[in-house]
Amino acid sequence: MGTPFKKILVANRGEIAIRIFRAATELGLGTVAIYSHEDRLSIHRYKADEAWQVGQAGSPLAAYLDIEAIIKVATDRGVDAIHPGYGFLSENPAFARRCQEAGIKFIGPPPEVIDSLGDKTAARALAIAAQVPVIPGTQEPLANAQQAAALAAEIGYPVMIKAAFGGGGRGMRRADDDAQLEEMFAAAEREATAAFGNGALFVEKFIDRPRHIEVQVLGDSQGNVVHLFERDCSIQRRHQKVVEVAPAAGISDGLRQALYGAAVRVARQAGLVNAATVEFLVAQDESFYFIEVNPRLQVEHTI
DSSP states (O other): OOOSOSEEEEOOOHHHHHHHHHHHHHTTOEEEEEEOGGGTTOHHHHSSSEEEEOSOTTOTTGGGGOHHHHHHHHHHTTOOEEEOOSSTTTTOHHHHHHHHHTTOEESSSOHHHHHHHHSHHHHHHHHHHTTOOBOSBOSSOBSSHHHHHHHHHHHOSOEEEEESSOOTTTTOEEESSHHHHHHHHHHHHHHHHHHHSOOOEEEEEOOSSOEEEEEEEEEOTTSOEEEEEEEEEEEEETTEEEEEESSOSSOOHHHHHHHHHHHHHHHHHHTOOEEEEEEEEEOTTSOEEEEEEEOSOOGGGGO
């Protein structure tokens, strides 16, 4: 069975664009690159069948975020599918919708799935509906530090304050008592607003010395979901992953299978199409909790 499209544009640059172009060439697809003025000598533009500049000099990153300019290149060049890679527009539901409007296949989840998984509190609700354990915490974004303190009194300190609309460790703070919570809530709110344009926060119980284990999943448009095993991302600095290992060492087969099953259930509940990663925290007693879903290819997928 052949692919449902013949010409693919990669709305990205660098290593991930090259990787996608290579796969597309192996599938016999035509390929189109975009590049900013500053990237005019970058390798990725020479790995595609054709390449087109987007944007003007002086905005090297803005070029890869310019939805209308990218769509124009795609329509002008007869592109019928766009792969966003990772970063940039890969989790932007407006871009996925714009592709749909232009009659171009967005190689990723539908926009409504990106919307639901981009909201961390909505993703928690999906996990609960899929009967997957979540860390005790708020069901909705909090209005203020007083609401956070009331929840902390209920679930017990320490707690983690997290950005509801973001990731990568930004807008994340630990609080060990009421006084610290008020200070950390304000700091997390400022950082989340600056990083994501939305200062909404939620609070979860702090899990001491957990392992961070992720499961790669793939879903198709017929509702089928499979897992592609796990990776251990526990070695981190400032909530950023530094070293990842696959498969995860030193966990029981029972836990491994439980994580696979939970990841598949969450992805199916969300209506996932294409690639995603389901992330979990695993406590020392091998109890585990859902963290989030990244509805895109991740940088570390190669391991």
